[in-house]
Amino acid sequence: DTIPLLHGAHRIGKRMDVDMNRWRGYGLGQFIHWGLYSILGGDYNGKHYNGAAEWIRSWNQLPNAVYDSLYKQFNPKDFNADKWAAMAKQMGVKYVTITTKHHDGFCLWPSKYTSYNISNTPYKKDIIKQIVDAYTKVGIDVYLYFSVMDWHNPDWRYDLKSASDTIAFNKFKKFTQSQLEEQLRMYPQIKGFWFDGTWDNSWKKSGAFSDSLDQDLKRIHPGLIIGSRLRADDYGKRHFDSNGRLMGDYEQGWERTIPETFADTHGNDWECDMTIPENGWGYAKQWMGHWKTSDELIEMLAKCVSLDGNFVLNFGPKPNGTFRQKEVADAKAIGDWMKINNTAIYNCAHVNWEKQDWGYFTTPTSQDDKVYMIVFNVPVSGALRVLPTKNILLKKAYLLDGDKQLSIEKLDGSAYFVHLPNEGQKQPFVVVLETEKGKNGKQDIN
Ligand SMILES: C[C@@H]1N[C@@H](c2cn(-c3ccccc3)nn2)[C@H](O)[C@@H]1O
Numbered sequence: 001d002t003i004p005l006l007h008g009a010h011r012i013g014k015r016m017d018v019d020m021n022r023w024r025g026y027g028l029g030q031f032i033h034w035g036l037y038s039i040l041g042g043d044y045n046g047k048h049y050n051g052a053a054e055w056i057r058s059w060n061q062l063p064n065a066v067y068d069s070l071y072k073q074f075n076p077k078d079f080n081a082d083k084w085a086a087m088a089k090q091m092g093v094k095y096v097t098i099t100t101k102h103h104d105g106f107c108l109w110p111s112k113y114t115s116y117n118i119s120n121t122p123y124k125k126d127i128i129k130q131i132v133d134a135y136t137k138v139g140i141d142v143y144l145y146f147s148v149m150d151w152h153n154p155d156w157r158y159d160l161k162s163a164s165d166t167i168a169f170n171k172f173k174k175f176t177q178s179q180l181e182e183q184l185r186m187y188p189q190i191k192g193f194w195f196d197g198t199w200d201n202s203w204k205k206s207g208a209f210s211d212s213l214d215q216d217l218k219r220i221h222p223g224l225i226i227g228s229r230l231r232a233d234d235y236g237k238r239h240f241d242s243n244g245r246l247m248g249d250y251e252q253g254w255e256r257t258i259p260e261t262f263a264d265t266h267g268n269d270w271e272c273d274m275t276i277p278e279n280g281w282g283y284a285k286q287w288m289g290h291w292k293t294s295d296e297l298i299e300m301l302a303k304c305v306s307l308d309g310n311f312v313l314n315f316g317p318k319p320n321g322t323f324r325q326k327e328v329a330d331a332k333a334i335g336d337w338m339k340i341n342n343t344a345i346y347n348c349a350h351v352n353w354e355k356q357d358w359g360y361f362t363t364p365t366s367q368d369d370k371v372y373m374i375v376f377n378v379p380v381s382g383a384l385r386v387l388p389t390k391n392i393l394l395k396k397a398y399l400l401d402g403d404k405q406l407s408i409e410k411l412d413g414s415a416y417f418v419h420l421p422n423e424g425q426k427q428p429f430v431v432v433l434e435t436e437k438g439k440n441g442k443q444d445i446n
Contacts, residue, residue: 007211008233008241014269015249019191019223022141023250024269025347025365026094027305028338029312031145031273032084033099033281034127036070036106039319041285053316054282057104057151068116068152071106075122079321081134087323088140091331092338094346095141097194097273097312098131100183102145102282105152109186113178116152132187141191143225144183148176149197159201169202173209177216184221192225193217194252204236214248227252227271254309258300262307262350270309274300276330283316283324291326294333295376298428299359301334301345302374306360308350337427340401344372344430354387359428372400373418373431383409383417384431390414391438400430 014020033054042053044066049056057067088096101107107117109128118127132142150156155172157165180193203210210231218224228248233241241247250269256279258272259265275281276297278289292300297313304311313334315327323331338345344362351361351371359375373384386394397406397418409417418431 002243005234005241005243007207007231008237008243009245009247012245014267017223019225020249020269023095023191023225023310024308026141026310027342027345027348028091028093028301028334029095029097029271029310030088030091030093030140031097031281031312031314032131032317033102033145033283033314034317035099035102035108035282036067036074036104037102038283038317039070039073040067041283041319042280043285048286050288052280052282053284054102054104054280064151067104071116071121073122074118074319076317076319076321079123079127079130079317081127081130082137084131084317084323085134085138085140087328087331088135089138091335092342092345093140093313095143095191095310095312096131096135097143097145098128099145099147100128101147101150101179103147103149103151103197105147105150105156107179109183111179111182113175113182114153126186128183128187132189136189142187142189143192143194144187144190145194145196146180146183147197148195148203148230149200150176157202160205165202169206173206173213177213180213180217181220184217184224188221190221191223192227192249193230194227195230198229198232198238201236204232204238207232207234207236225249229253258303259307259309261355262352265307265309267308271312272300272304272309273312273314275314276327281314281316283318287326294330294337295428297330298334298337299376302360302362302376302428305345305348306350306362306374341374341428341430343400344374348372353389356385356387358384369435371433371435373433374428375425375431376428378420378425382420382422384420385411385415386418386433387413387415388435393436393438394418394433395436396432396434398432400432406431 037054042049044062049059110119110126111117135142155168157169160166227250228239229252231247232238235242246268254272276292277287301311347365348362349365351363358377362372394408394416397408407419
């Protein structure tokens with residue numbers, strides 16, 4: 001029996017309208033973290049902050065007043081939104097999420113609700129408008145990242161422990177709603193919000209407000225897509241309400257991590273947001289630890305799509321508005337791979353066949369007699385094992401790039417070997433399988 005909730009999930013199962021179906025088919029997205037933290041790049045007074053560079057304001061080596069005056073230096077002379085959009089287009093991303101206000105409270109748009117915004121910097125111009133217009137122009141959908149937690153706003157509270165806390169936080173909630181409605185009025189082309197900074201007790205105690213805010217924003221902008229990180233339920237539960245039901249249009253908890261199995265996704269829509277370095281979203285002069293290679297990133301993309309999720313890769317532009325060389329190179333490498341193989345990524349879904357070591361299965365949502373094999377690990381035998389669900393037979397197998405036919409060997413039971421040509425493949429590649437229904441005609445691919 002379920003717990004009665006006023007502010008729990010209002011929908012069970014996936015959203016199936018045209019806007020969400022478009023979101024479901026994106027496959028690949030870009031995240032951009034840009035702001036005052038980019039100026040410091042994780043360093044201050046010759047010392048390097050070991051946390052995520054966009055959290056440097058929380059570092060006790062750096063006085064808040066010093067951080068909060070960085071806006072006087074923000075003047076990205078080389079910023080060109082059309083160049084950013086062109087790089088994203090070449091990479092093959094279908095959507096972008098851009099930070100409008102991170103935890104530090106600095107607004108990259110000329111908000112009328114705080115003077116702590118781009119119009120009071122030497123740069124002056126509206127960065128968000130330029131990005132929304134440039135990406136929309138090349139056909140990439142735009143989503144706005146918004147941190148509820150706002151270290152700069154004196155009415156922000158981590159917890160509500162007194163009447164004065166509640167009075168201040170009520171003012172803060174009004175300020176938050178005003179800024180979001182302002183963004184919807186100023187940037188009507190956007191497709192959704194990406195909320196962050198909603199883990200503190202003050203927000204967990206604001207479940208009713210988070211619910212009404214979600215509904216108000218969608219009333220102003222029908223079709224708006226909002227992930228599970230915005231809401232808290234009647235008891236402060238987040239992402240999943242007290243009855244275990246997802247609150248939001250998709251699960252937004254996969255930050256720098258990917259579900260291991262389809263069961264881990266609970267059958268929801270979900271998005272993985274990934275950094276190229278180990279941690280850190282804003283520009284850092286010194287990237288600590290391992291920098292993921294483009295092959296690793298392409299495998300993460302394939303894994304996400306094979307589990308019914310989207311893969312969103314983060315970029316942290318420099319204070320002057322250009323990208324570091326490694327990010328430009330990865331965007332190019334991913335884009336070159338997508339140019340050949342995006343058929344197995346865009347508008348594709350999970351296949352409930354047994355996972356194999358050589359890589360990942362996807363299937364086009366529009367065709368249930370086709371399955372793609374995205375191959376990363378070729379066995380020394382050159383034979384790729386495929387075990388379809390019962391009554392599914394393999395008819396044909398060929399390379400997506402160049403159509404070369406591959407021989408199929410039927411094994412005992414319902415397994416097959418797909419034999420690869422012996423020339424070594426240097427890049428991850430895609431094999432296309434054409435299937436047909438077995439004797440009792442049932443086709444249960446996904
Ligand atoms: C999308 C990413 N989310 C922000 C974040 C959140 N957190 C975090 C860390 C510990 C507990 C709760 C939240 N750390 N970083 C990062 O700063 C970045 O914006």
